Amino acid sequence: MNRPAVAMVCLGLLLTACGDGDPETSEAAPSTGPAVEFVSRPDLVAPDLEVDQRGPARSPDGSLLFLGPKSEGAPLTGVLIVDDAGDPVWIHPTESRAYDVRVQELDGEPVLTWWRGESPTVGLGAGEFVLVDESYSEIGTVTTGAPLEPGQADIHEGRLTDRGTMLLAAYVKQEHDLTSVGGSEDGWVWDGVVQEVDVDTGEVLLHWSALEHVPLEETRSELPEDGGTEEEPFDWFHVNSVAEDADGSLLVSARNTWAVYDVDRATGEVAWTLGGEASDFALGDGVEFAWQHDAERQPDGTLTLFDNQSEPDVGPTSRGLRLALDEQAMTAAVVTEYLPPDPDRLAGSQGSFQQLPDGTVLIGWGSRPFYSEFADDGTLLTDVALGSGDNYRAYRDRWTGRPETDPDAVLADGRVHVSWNGATEVAAWRVVTGEDEESAVAGDPVPRTGFETAVPLDGDPAYVAVEALDADGGVLGSTVLGD
The missing domain is CATH 2.130.10.10 (YVTN repeat-like/Quinoprotein amine dehydrogenase)
Known part of the structure; x- marks a missing residue:
């Protein structure tokens, strides 16, 4: 498919000056919330x-x-x-x-x-x-x-x-x-x-x-x-x-x-x-x-x-x-x-x-x-x-979302916090740890809990990776922490 994007333009006589107003929200007021x-x-x-x-x-x-x-x-x-x-x-x-x-x-x-x-x-x-x-x-x-x-x-x-x-x-x-x-x-x-x-x-x-x-x-x-x-x-x-x-x-x-x-x-x-x-x-x-x-x-x-x-x-x-x-x-x-x-x-x-x-x-x-x-x-x-x-x-x-990016993972408070923005097929997460990639061992899968899942991490391994698993246990994507 060849569908080139059309550049945005201000429309002169057709419309008033372009701006960032509030279309279709006539009663809107500044709104803050949790x-x-x-x-x-x-x-x-x-x-x-x-x-x-x-x-x-x-x-x-x-x-x-x-x-x-x-x-x-x-x-x-x-x-x-x-x-x-x-x-x-x-x-x-x-x-x-x-x-x-x-x-x-x-x-x-x-x-x-x-x-x-x-x-x-x-x-x-x-x-x-x-x-x-x-x-x-x-x-x-x-x-x-x-x-x-x-x-x-x-x-x-x-x-x-x-x-x-x-x-x-x-x-x-x-x-x-x-x-x-x-x-x-x-x-x-x-x-x-x-x-x-x-x-x-x-x-x-x-x-x-x-x-x-x-x-x-x-x-x-x-x-x-x-x-x-x-x-x-x-x-x-x-x-x-x-x-x-x-x-x-x-x-x-x-x-x-x-x-x-x-x-x-x-x-x-x-x-x-x-x-x-x-x-x-x-x-x-x-x-x-x-x-x-x-x-x-x-x-x-x-x-x-x-x-x-x-x-x-x-x-x-x-x-x-x-x-x-x-x-x-x-x-x-x-x-x-x-x-x-x-x-x-x-x-x-x-x-x-x-x-x-x-x-x-x-x-x-x-x-x-x-x-x-x-x-x-x-x-x-x-x-x-x-x-x-x-x-x-x-x-x-x-909707089936399969983002081209890798999962995001951060180690904090003895847990690996992991998410994958837009991925809809993730059923569980698995942490893989060891002294290096060759010796690393996969832990038990942890069910996905909302946008972000916190997976406990034992010890202070030199190598930590996280795998996203589908409902059948297949690996959808992975991330090595520190890369």
């Missing part, structure tokens, strides 16, 4: 996750949780993989905040993807999506293409398709008449754009503009007194998820119209609108959602989303929501609500809904630092506090 440190990797710090088990624990299936913790003062800004106990598996600090961290598939192989870039203003970004393989080596990046500038991919969506393409969102500064929403004739808006880009070639296969297909009057956002200018465009639409529907059309979620749009791929026309000021569906009791994120069609035909209900507040709490759509009668009804354990967990930004193959549901609470798992009927099973820092989306998936 952190976990490691003897073997003093350069790494992870948030101390608190797992609140409310129902039956998951049956072990080898799956992991994928997060992108951030916020000023948080222990970690970057990519974080954890297990069911909340223990880190891979800690990857990043210079910019990481969004939409998840496992996807490209050319039949698993890849880990996330957004990196810069934030010109609150709620949007300009950057690219990174793709790494199971060794955590970067194999390519994907970003926007003509008629947009490269490097304009937004934080909200980087969804790979089975055709070797990626669905992206972007925000484009556009001059537009705002008199219909109380602004001036020569006002400015952020247009919500969707592109489908070929991963190998960078060719743009689809380009869709909200401004060309959705009336400005559908916005539920109020035009600020000083908004609607070239310096501060009006964010009237705010595309925050793009997914393929069962028939190949696109489901586009717009936070600031409170609506989900079914978009014809060939013509760009909106086939139907769910929610908002111009809903084509009659909304049943409890259906109305507000400031929502992550709308997707599920295999059973239901439509799911994360209903923020906040910023500004509309309802008492954010929630996961599953809806039944009757596209003949054009009605929408609530199938299941997924409610948090506390009655007022309002997330003013971000959030996600993931339907898992075993029927459980994973909800990421966005700007509220939690993720939760539910039974299919909405029963809360697990609630996990991130400690500090918010998180755009939360995902669960299987």
